[in-house]
Amino acid sequence: MADVDAARRELEEALGTTEVLSDPLALTLYARDAAMVEGGCALVAFPHTVEDVVACMQVAARHALPVVPRGSGTGLAGGATPIGDALVVVTSKMDRILEVRPEDRLAWVEPGVLNLDLANAVAPLGFTYAPDPSSQQTCSIGGNVNTNAGGPHCLAYGVTSSHVLAVDVVLPDGTVERFGSEAPEAPGYDLRGILIGSEGTLGIVVGACVRLTPEPPAVRTMLLDFSAVKDCAATVSSIIAGGVVPAAVEMMDHGIIVAAESFAHAGYPTDAAAVLLVEVDGLPEAVEAQSRAVENAARDHGVRTIRVAADDAERALLWKGRKSAFGAVAQIAPHYHLHDCVVPRSKLVDVLAGVYEIAGRHDIIVTNVFHAGDGNLHPLLSFDRRIPGTLERVLSASEQIVRLCVNNGGSLSGEHGIGLEKRDFMPLMFSEVDLGAQACVRAAFDPEGRMNPHKVLPAGARCGDFAMARGTDAAQAAQSIPEGSWI
Amino acid sequence: MDLIHPMDKLEVAKALRQATADRKRLLVVGGRTHVDKGEPCEVDAELWTTQLDGLVAYEPAEMIAVVEAGMRVGELDRILWDGGQEWPCDAPPRATVGGVIAAAATSPRRLRVGPIRDTVIEMEVVTGDGRLVRSGARTVKSVTGYDLHKLMTGSLGTLGVIVQVALKVRPRPRSRRSVRVAGGLEVGRRLLDAVPGPTAVLAMPEVVELRLEGWPEETERQVEATDRVAPVTVVTEEGAFPFERPWEASAVIAEAAVPPSRLAEFLTRPFHDLPGPHLGSWGALLGVGIAWVGLSSSDGDLEALRTRARALGGIAPVVKGPGGLGNDVPPGLDVHRRLKASFDPAGVLAPGRFWGGI
Ligand SMILES: Cc1cc2nc3c(=O)[nH]c(=O)nc-3n(C[C@H](O)[C@H](O)[C@H](O)COP(=O)(O)OP(=O)(O)OC[C@H]3O[C@@H](n4cnc5c(N)ncnc54)[C@H](O)[C@@H]3O)c2cc1C
Ligand SMILES: Cc1cc2nc3c(=O)[nH]c(=O)nc-3n(C[C@H](O)[C@H](O)[C@H](O)COP(=O)(O)OP(=O)(O)OC[C@H]3O[C@@H](n4cnc5c(N)ncnc54)[C@H](O)[C@@H]3O)c2cc1C
Numbered sequence: 001m002a003d004v005d006a007a008r009r010e011l012e013e014a015l016g017t018t019e020v021l022s023d024p025l026a027l028t029l030y031a032r033d034a035a036m037v038e039g040g041c042a043l044v045a046f047p048h049t050v051e052d053v054v055a056c057m058q059v060a061a062r063h064a065l066p067v068v069p070r071g072s073g074t075g076l077a078g079g080a081t082p083i084g085d086a087l088v089v090v091t092s093k094m095d096r097i098l099e100v101r102p103e104d105r106l107a108w109v110e111p112g113v114l115n116l117d118l119a120n121a122v123a124p125l126g127f128t129y130a131p132d133p134s135s136q137q138t139c140s141i142g143g144n145v146n147t148n149a150g151g152p153h154c155l156a157y158g159v160t161s162s163h164v165l166a167v168d169v170v171l172p173d174g175t176v177e178r179f180g181s182e183a184p185e186a187p188g189y190d191l192r193g194i195l196i197g198s199e200g201t202l203g204i205v206v207g208a209c210v211r212l213t214p215e216p217p218a219v220r221t222m223l224l225d226f227s228a229v230k231d232c233a234a235t236v237s238s239i240i241a242g243g244v245v246p247a248a249v250e251m252m253d254h255g256i257i258v259a260a261e262s263f264a265h266a267g268y269p270t271d272a273a274a275v276l277l278v279e280v281d282g283l284p285e286a287v288e289a290q291s292r293a294v295e296n297a298a299r300d301h302g303v304r305t306i307r308v309a310a311d312d313a314e315r316a317l318l319w320k321g322r323k324s325a326f327g328a329v330a331q332i333a334p335h336y337h338l339h340d341c342v343v344p345r346s347k348l349v350d351v352l353a354g355v356y357e358i359a360g361r362h363d364i365i366v367t368n369v370f371h372a373g374d375g376n377l378h379p380l381l382s383f384d385r386r387i388p389g390t391l392e393r394v395l396s397a398s399e400q401i402v403r404l405c406v407n408n409g410g411s412l413s414g415e416h417g418i419g420l421e422k423r424d425f426m427p428l429m430f431s432e433v434d435l436g437a438q439a440c441v442r443a444a445f446d447p448e449g450r451m452n453p454h455k456v457l458p459a460g461a462r463c464g465d466f467a468m469a470r471g472t473d474a475a476q477a478a479q480s481i482p483e484g485s486w487i
Numbered sequence: 488m489d490l491i492h493p494m495d496k497l498e499v500a501k502a503l504r505q506a507t508a509d510r511k512r513l514l515v516v517g518g519r520t521h522v523d524k525g526e527p528c529e530v531d532a533e534l535w536t537t538q539l540d541g542l543v544a545y546e547p548a549e550m551i552a553v554v555e556a557g558m559r560v561g562e563l564d565r566i567l568w569d570g571g572q573e574w575p576c577d578a579p580p581r582a583t584v585g586g587v588i589a590a591a592a593t594s595p596r597r598l599r600v601g602p603i604r605d606t607v608i609e610m611e612v613v614t615g616d617g618r619l620v621r622s623g624a625r626t627v628k629s630v631t632g633y634d635l636h637k638l639m640t641g642s643l644g645t646l647g648v649i650v651q652v653a654l655k656v657r658p659r660p661r662s663r664r665s666v667r668v669a670g671g672l673e674v675g676r677r678l679l680d681a682v683p684g685p686t687a688v689l690a691m692p693e694v695v696e697l698r699l700e701g702w703p704e705e706t707e708r709q710v711e712a713t714d715r716v717a718p719v720t721v722v723t724e725e726g727a728f729p730f731e732r733p734w735e736a737s738a739v740i741a742e743a744a745v746p747p748s749r750l751a752e753f754l755t756r757p758f759h760d761l762p763g764p765h766l767g768s769w770g771a772l773l774g775v776g777i778a779w780v781g782l783s784s785s786d787g788d789l790e791a792l793r794t795r796a797r798a799l800g801g802i803a804p805v806v807k808g809p810g811g812l813g814n815d816v817p818p819g820l821d822v823h824r825r826l827k828a829s830f831d832p833a834g835v836l837a838p839g840r841f842w843g844g845i
Contacts, residue, residue: 101748103747104747104748105774147630148630154628158601161605161637171819177819178818179818182746182800183745183776183800183802184593184775184776185777186744186802187812187813187818188817188819189638189642189817189823190591190641191818191823193604193634193637193638194634194637194638197634198633237548240548240550241548243661245550245657282684282705283683285704285705285708288704289704342624342626344549344551344626345549346546346549371628375627376626376628409625410626411628412631413631414626414628414630415628426632429624429631430622433619434621435632437614437618437622437635437829438633440830441635441829444825444829447825456632456633463829
């Protein structure tokens with residue numbers, strides 16, 4: 001049993017008493033992220049410096065405490081949800097932009113910097129930070145790095161891993177390393193690449209060197225409205241098949257349009273079955289040519305109207321509806337459960353039909369607002385879990401949706417990650433051998449298995465056969481979730 | 488030296504299980520266009536991947552191609568051409584897809600197309616002890632477990648044999664122009680600032696070559712913008728890029744990587760500290776930070792070049808001729824060693840070839 005009191009005293013000594021919490025309210029507050037599952041923790045620490053984070057790791061190592069890194073807690077897979085006697089290390093007070101260097105098109109930031117704050121800070125210099133998750137007002141770069149976050153504009157610009165040149169990491173043994181480089185290549189294996197998307201299971205990110213993208217000279221935003229979901233979805237694959245990759249292609253179905261409209265008043269057509277929000281950018285000539293191609297594809301599929309944003313204000317309004325969609329669905333029911341599967345674009349029409357069918361069969365309201373250009377679905381199940389039997393129906397529908405996507409050649413998650421909520425689905429995609437190899441990667445960083453245990457890999461995944469010398473049994477023991485620790 | 492030439496991935500797995508049992512050291516070989524990259528290492532046999540050359544799946548509308556890793560780049564180019572797409576690695580046609588990925592070589596068009604690692608979305612690999620392991624997914628986005636394919640990219644065949652990959656491909660631009668102007672690094676820098684969205688700005692001692700890609704109206708405008716900075720002397724449509732690679736005539740080529748803004752300092756500071764003959768021909772990818780530098784030998788010059796690269800926060804491994812990677816220690820050396828021990832427990836995959844003596 002870990003000596004939590006001793007650990008708390010040592011942490012208070014290192015970080016100061018105000019930066020270590022263990023009162024019941026704090027422990028409840030940090031017992032979950034934005035996903036459904038709820039856990040529990042023993043201590044919450046708020047480091048301000050790299051040295052503070054090193055101290056957290058050393059104290060945790062001395063007392064065999066599991067460590068759960070946490071940014072803003074907007075994660076949707078339970079990645080930052082602690083289980084058991086964990087030390088939650090919240091990086092939100094490490095929130096400085098350390099350097100912006102236009103001549104190298106890069107910036108160094110601390111992990112707690114919010115995504116939108118970074119984008120706003122570099123805008124006056126004519127740059128943007130391309131990955132723009134819908135949660136960008138609140139989510140942190142550290143969280144983005146660890147979930148390999150995406151966003152509407154990742155269709156043309158790529159997800160977080162394409163925009164992070166280097167990361168400074170405190171490893172579980174307290175050593176600090178820089179993976180990656182300001183230079184385009186670095187010596188060694190691409191540990192930067194492995195760390196991105198690792199959901200806080202390999203170390204704590206204490207700094208990131210991000211790539212800045214020049215603002216495009218011209219942008220055009222269009223809202224295309226359809227009377228059938230399948231025409232809308234078919235337009236997406238047809239745009240891409242025509243050799244045009246817009247900056248963003250987002251789809252919203254009727255339920256979302258109605259909810260978002262009453263919230264954002266963007267003038268969305270509330271009688272449409274579905275709309276596409278398409279943005280093209282580049283030189284004015286390219287914008288012109290791409291718009292034509294998009295419009296032609298939409299006409300081929302019976303688009304009703306095409307609204308082109310006349311100015312920046314209208315463009316911002318069209319996006320406001322999209323970016324506030326998740327918040328807006330709170331009007332439908334008090335709780336929601338969100339999936340994040342990716343399917344081949346050519347399967348969008350069939351899979352969407354399947355999603356509606358599954359929801360209907362389970363008598364659950366489903367709405368869809370998602371990164372259609374990437375094939376990244378976000379079926380959103382709305383419900384009231386106080387009604388007996390509802391949660392069971394939601395979980396059953398969820399499992400069927402996930403299976404449907406994987407059976408159509410899809411992936412469990414496009415950007416939210418696996419965390420706690422999807423880890424038991426991993427065997428749908430990977431064999432025991434595959435998962436064993438993944439467990440080895442994890443063990444190479446964290447031989448004692450203390451970093452964010454229970455996350456990403458299902459309980460059975462073992463590195464053992466891969467001749468790892470030590471630590472695997474402890475790591476295994478840590479992987480089984482104590483009975484009753486979450487709903 | 489023994490030769491192993493497997494027909495399919497199961498044979499690769501069998502060969503590696505055998506090699507592990509016999510402690511027989513192997514060098515994985517694809518098109519053999521880049522085997523000089525890496526520290527010298529002794530092996531007992533070569534494993535050739537070139538019979539693993541099948542097309543597994545290609546659906547142009549998905550912008551994803553799945554191929555066996557021994558497929559030649561020239562063959563893949565032809566397949567993708569028919570779908571109006573490309574995998575922008577620009578390696579020689581006889582190089583293999585697996586070799587390009589394992590060497591993580593840089594395309595001259597990296598400014599626009601990005602590093603090769605961003606194009607690999609799913610991979611099957613046979614580990615040193617003969618396990619067939621898959622990671623990633625055939626979708627353009629996936630955050631589903633640990634991306635082993637990232638680890639394999641650039642691993643120089645020291646962790647496993649890449650047997651199959653899914654690649655994110657891109658539409659072939661409708662207009663492709665290569666442009667040449669007189670000048671060097673300074674003109675190149677001005678072009679990088681003045682020309683909107685170039686695909687490549689390659690500076691050499693006396694000339695700058697640009698690659699411009701996009702819609703025809705777009706490249707037209709880019710050529711005009713170039714011409715305003717420095718008179719365009721040659722334009723080709725569809726032509727190769729670059730026109731030539733003069734540094735390739737040298738006996739030794741280093742592929743240096745430094746922060747992009749340090750390229751000028753890296754290349755133009757007087758090289759009087761070099762003991763041997765001076766720097767030969769070079770080509771630098773502006774905005775990227777890669778410089779190919781030709782040297783007449785790997786004696787004193789190479790060490791001086793590496794010292795300079797290190798001082799600027801970079802590296803300078805050799806990609807042709809003797810000289811190896813350099814003695815920079817990779818960060819997280821213990822993690823590296825544990826990875827090697829997990830994936831190649833008997834140490835049969837080109838031991839010592841990688842950074843840090845791995
Ligand atoms: C309304 C809404 C909209 C969303 N839209 C999107 C979207 O469009 N695209 C998208 O990708 N996601 C989206 N998300 C999900 C979420 O915002 C992202 O996953 C985001 O990257 C999480 O950042 P965070 O700072 O909140 O991280 P947290 O939730 O705190 O943590 C996420 C994971 O990263 C780890 N972690 C956090 N910080 C560190 C660190 N410094 N070092 C090591 N590990 C760390 C945690 O352990 C956890 O596993 C949305 C969420 C909401 C609520
Ligand atoms: C004239 C010239 C121009 C070039 N230009 C470019 C360019 O523009 N862009 C570019 O990307 N590259 C370029 N290269 C580099 C090179 O050709 C390729 O990038 C590629 O690395 C070589 O592939 P290959 O099949 O010949 O590999 P090889 O030379 O056979 O092997 C290279 C390395 O990869 C390992 N390896 C090979 N196959 C596998 C596998 N299946 N699994 C695991 N490890 C493997 C080998 O062990 C070795 O360490 C150029 C090379 C030359 C000679």
